């Protein structure tokens with residue numbers, strides 16, 4: 689059985705017709721017991737549930753929310769709690785107060801809304817900073833002595849997250865793969881921005897959709913074409929193309 693770990697925004701979502709086609713093929717594979725689907729996203733669970741109802745997202749076997757700090761299993765309800773094994777492991781290393789201290793005094797920094805700031809995720813926007821890249825570098829410098837407990841994820845030249853060192857999309861998926869006895873050799877990751885890079889580094893196969901941001905394209909170049917496939921098509925069509933490339937799906941229509 690394959691595992692597809694896919695980001696949502698900018699990866700599955702962006703072209704509804706393409707997503708409908710991909711979702712149907714994913715549903716067939718899941719129905720045949722050939723695919724385990726993990727949705728791996730910066731969204732909150734409630735926004736994933738909305739996406740299942742309104743945006744055509746395929747039904748998943750597990751959901752990673754808030755950049756891999758929360759793992760949920762179906763049935764998905766707005767009041768569902770993340771699985772405690774993962775949450776407790778992360779809480780043991782992370783202090784929200786200390787994470788906030790790394791952001792002090794950065795000019796132009798704006799905290800993300802409260803719903804994106806949790807006990808395990810400290811998130812801000814840097815696009816209002818005079819030089820966002822310089823601000824991100826300064827925050828990384830401050831966190832550097834504490835990399836055993838914290839990590840910085842910088843995405844889309846806007847979003848900066850300080851997460852537990854053990855979290856992030858890649859490690860959360862690894863945890864789930866081990867917990868559920870999935871085949872780690874048959875995990876395919878799909879994404880479009882920097883917070884997806886951790887999945888690409890953690891596993892042997894990554895799909896970057898054609899609309900991927902420069903920071904992920906750099907990772908694709910670094911990993912090389914054996915491990916990271918840059919799709920010629922954007923959004924869900926690119927995921928479908930990549931799944932065909934890695935042999936998870938038979939040749940995708942519309943791709944020569």
Ligand SMILES: [Mg+2]
Nearest residue numbers: 695697698880
């Ligand atoms: Mg994305």
